[in-house]
Amino acid sequence: MKSRLLTTAASTILGATLLSGCTTTYNDGMETTTAVPAAAIPAGTGYFAADSTLPFHAPDFTKISEDDYIPAFEQGMAIQQAEVQAIIDNPAAPTFENTIVALEKSGRMLGRVATVFFALTGSNTTDRLDEINAEISPRLSAHGDSINLNPALFARVKAVYDNRAAMSMTVEDARLLEETYKGMAHAGALLTDAQREQVKAINTELSTITTEFGQTLRAATVENALIVDSADQLAGLSDAEISAAAKLAAEKGHEGKFAIALQNTTRHPQMPGMTDRDTREKLFWASYHRADNGGENDTRMMVARIAKLRAQKAALFGAPDWASYTMYDRMAKTPATALGFMEQMVPALATTQRREAAEINAMIAAEGKNFSVQPWDWNTYAEKIKADRYAFDESLVKPYFQIDNVLEKGVFYAANKLYGLRFEKRTDLPVYHPDVTTYTVFDRDGSELAIFYFDPYQRPSKRGGAWMSNFVDQSHMWGTKPVIYNVLNIAKAPDGEVQLVDFDNVETMFHEFGHALHGMFADQQYPSLSGTATARDFVEYPSQVNEMWATYPEVLQHYAQHYKTGETIPMELVEKIQAAAKFNQGYDFGEVVEAALLDMKWHALSPEQAAAIDTPEKVDEFERKSLKELGLEIDLVPPRYRSSFFNHIFSSPAGYSAGYYSYLWTEMLDKDSRKWFLDNGGLTRENGDHYRATVISRGGTMDYFDMFQKFAGRQPDVTPMLVSRGLVEEDAE
Numbered sequence: 001m002k003s004r005l006l007t008t009a010a011s012t013i014l015g016a017t018l019l020s021g022c023t024t025t026y027n028d029g030m031e032t033t034t035a036v037p038a039a040a041i042p043a044g045t046g047y048f049a050a051d052s053t054l055p056f057h058a059p060d061f062t063k064i065s066e067d068d069y070i071p072a073f074e075q076g077m078a079i080q081q082a083e084v085q086a087i088i089d090n091p092a093a094p095t096f097e098n099t100i101v102a103l104e105k106s107g108r109m110l111g112r113v114a115t116v117f118f119a120l121t122g123s124n125t126t127d128r129l130d131e132i133n134a135e136i137s138p139r140l141s142a143h144g145d146s147i148n149l150n151p152a153l154f155a156r157v158k159a160v161y162d163n164r165a166a167m168s169m170t171v172e173d174a175r176l177l178e179e180t181y182k183g184m185a186h187a188g189a190l191l192t193d194a195q196r197e198q199v200k201a202i203n204t205e206l207s208t209i210t211t212e213f214g215q216t217l218r219a220a221t222v223e224n225a226l227i228v229d230s231a232d233q234l235a236g237l238s239d240a241e242i243s244a245a246a247k248l249a250a251e252k253g254h255e256g257k258f259a260i261a262l263q264n265t266t267r268h269p270q271m272p273g274m275t276d277r278d279t280r281e282k283l284f285w286a287s288y289h290r291a292d293n294g295g296e297n298d299t300r301m302m303v304a305r306i307a308k309l310r311a312q313k314a315a316l317f318g319a320p321d322w323a324s325y326t327m328y329d330r331m332a333k334t335p336a337t338a339l340g341f342m343e344q345m346v347p348a349l350a351t352t353q354r355r356e357a358a359e360i361n362a363m364i365a366a367e368g369k370n371f372s373v374q375p376w377d378w379n380t381y382a383e384k385i386k387a388d389r390y391a392f393d394e395s396l397v398k399p400y401f402q403i404d405n406v407l408e409k410g411v412f413y414a415a416n417k418l419y420g421l422r423f424e425k426r427t428d429l430p431v432y433h434p435d436v437t438t439y440t441v442f443d444r445d446g447s448e449l450a451i452f453y454f455d456p457y458q459r460p461s462k463r464g465g466a467w468m469s470n471f472v473d474q475s476h477m478w479g480t481k482p483v484i485y486n487v488l489n490i491a492k493a494p495d496g497e498v499q500l501v502d503f504d505n506v507e508t509m510f511h512e513f514g515h516a517l518h519g520m521f522a523d524q525q526y527p528s529l530s531g532t533a534t535a536r537d538f539v540e541y542p543s544q545v546n547e548m549w550a551t552y553p554e555v556l557q558h559y560a561q562h563y564k565t566g567e568t569i570p571m572e573l574v575e576k577i578q579a580a581a582k583f584n585q586g587y588d589f590g591e592v593v594e595a596a597l598l599d600m601k602w603h604a605l606s607p608e609q610a611a612a613i614d615t616p617e618k619v620d621e622f623e624r625k626s627l628k629e630l631g632l633e634i635d636l637v638p639p640r641y642r643s644s645f646f647n648h649i650f651s652s653p654a655g656y657s658a659g660y661y662s663y664l665w666t667e668m669l670d671k672d673s674r675k676w677f678l679d680n681g682g683l684t685r686e687n688g689d690h691y692r693a694t695v696i697s698r699g700g701t702m703d704y705f706d707m708f709q710k711f712a713g714r715q716p717d718v719t720p721m722l723v724s725r726g727l728v729e730e731d732a733e
């Protein structure tokens with residue numbers, strides 16, 4: 001996912017792409033740019049020096065060799081440096097056009113090489129590409145800093161920004177100016193030299209200590225694998241799992257014993273299936289105390305130190321706490337908003353946790369056992385209750401989902417009904433792997449809207465997960481239309497067999513295509529505000545909304561036919577899938593909310609508050625108090641990650657810190673929007689066109705609350721999310 005220009009090195013270079021030889025016509029009453037002597041900007045050479053001549057400037061993979069990348073990156077950086085220098089050297093007074101727009105236009109060759117290069121390192125890498133990545137990434141990061149922290153450039157940006165009240169600008173111009181200014185300020189452009197030295201020192205220490213946290217945690221996780229003496233203690237696991245445990249124990253020097261490796265999370269996927277309660281308990285404590293047991297892999301003082309350094313760094317930028325500093329470009333904007341949002345969920349969540357615990361205790365009693373539920377029992381019994389109530393077999397569902405039908409008769413069909421889009425498979429565009437297919441996307445008026453690449457299958461050269469990005473960003477400034485790809489990791493069927501998709505991947509296909517729509521409908525002047533270039537706590541919202549159509553009856557009946565019988569999927573099977581999704585939310589949702597709260601609490605500390613947490617015991621105390629005061633049942637449902645093993649937020653200088661709530665926040669927007677669609681007639685062109693006009697064509701050009709208000713006619717509400725997770729009953733309104 002790209003983010004906006006200048007906030008990170010990667011986005012600096014991903015911001016722009018160029019139509020070669022094109023001259024800008026964008027000059028709406030702005031002062032004319034003083035011409036920069038052409039000789040000042042070096043010319044690039046090789047494939048990436050100019051735009052592809054293929055339709056939509058789609059990359060021509062037949063013409064790119066691995067040896068092209070390093071020289072293209074180097075030239076791209078040199079050209080952007082010269083372009084930035086030309087902005088600085090411009091004798092004319094700073095204007096929006098000669099400074100902000102000129103900066104937006106810089107780095108086109110770099111953008112071109114980076115988009116192709118990073119697409120391939122993700123989805124079809126080689127040893128050589130990995131080597132180039134390791135070599136080039138720190139250089140790109142330094143290149144980004146050299147622009148973001150250039151005082152002469154910032155002086156011009158600031159001059160334009162300070163004069164903004166006197167300028168007449170479009171909404172999008174104003175946004176670009178603000179984002180450029182704030183991005184540079186956030187990087188440290190406003191600091192004094194002395195402050196910048198302090199920030200540098202903090203950054204260095206943060207970088208060291210967060211790396212140390214990550215490494216120590218890895219060691220702690222490996223070290224604390226559970227070792228048991230006999231296979232009986234692992235009763236309930238499959239033979240394959242037990243022999244894997246024997247092998248792992250032998251590798252660890254415990255020949256003849258059995259070892260269960262810990263996972264990243266507090267919970268362990270094998271725990272529910274274990275029938276020996278004593279083993280479950282041991283596994284739980286091994287996981288829970290992996291990094292707070294006082295041994296050499298105890299991370300608690302690192303947590304305290306990281307929290308303090310972040311609070312101190314935020315203070316240098318004039319922010320009260322780290323969360324306030326990092327959330328400047330988010331939809332929620334402040335930690336108070338994010339905390340308030342999560343606290344709203346707590347009463348219903350706590351009630352659900354207590355209700356589910358009571359149900360589990362009733363089942364334990366019914367089995368004639370004499371104990372009450374503990375965290376190591378919870379999911380064992382939850383699975384039993386689930387099997388009783390929602391028995392369905394995933395293998396019964398999968399035959400209804402053939403991949404081509406899911407894509408063309410499901411995903412594309414929904415996009416046709418909602419937005420009037422049409423899709424035509426192409427065979428003329430070069431692809432980077434034979435499994436990739438391409439489509440031209442036609443808009444509601446019949447014009448060509450975008451190119452879509454679909455790369456569905458697992459392979460060793462692809463990293464895990466699923467994602468969307470652009471080969472070419474939509475931009476009116478450059479006259480470019482979007483070229484978009486979706487990458488998934490579906491296991492490929494053996495040759496000659498029908499390619500089926502499990503239900504999770506069906507939802508993922510709709511999800512990633514939701515991102516694709518966000519990119520295709522982009523209608524922006526500037527590439528750095530285009531399409532999915534939106535806030536971290538917003539970008540997953542349109543993609544989640546698109547998942548709703550996977551199980552919408554009219555869509556489902558159109559694509560879900562049994563590959564042998566041709567029979568349409570029975571609605572009761574779908575209802576079972578949906579009902580099961582509401583099950584065990586006191587635990588499944590609870591552990592995530594608790595982790596998100598913990599993240600925000602650590603990052604809403606002032607430097608003084610953070611400094612007071614100066615012993616391992618005080619780290620424990622802070623964690624416990626932060627969660628306990630909310631009234632959640634944390635002794636039964638522990639957070640998904642405890643502070644001492646919260647890798648997302650403590651293993652890199654910023655990482656997902658003060659950002660874990662984003663998963664929940666975007667789900668709130670999603671579920672509330674689904675309600676809007678259903679309240680207004682569901683799958684209709686009118687609804688689709690309205691959503692397109694108000695949200696998914698807007699890129700990052702507007703305040704996100706304003707965007708939601710224009711779409712739904714009100715502010716987002718947490719209730720539909722709580723209803724969809726079964727935490728509260730649907731009300732009768």
Ligand SMILES: [Zn+2]
Pocket residue numbers: 511512515540543
């Ligand atoms: Zn996504």
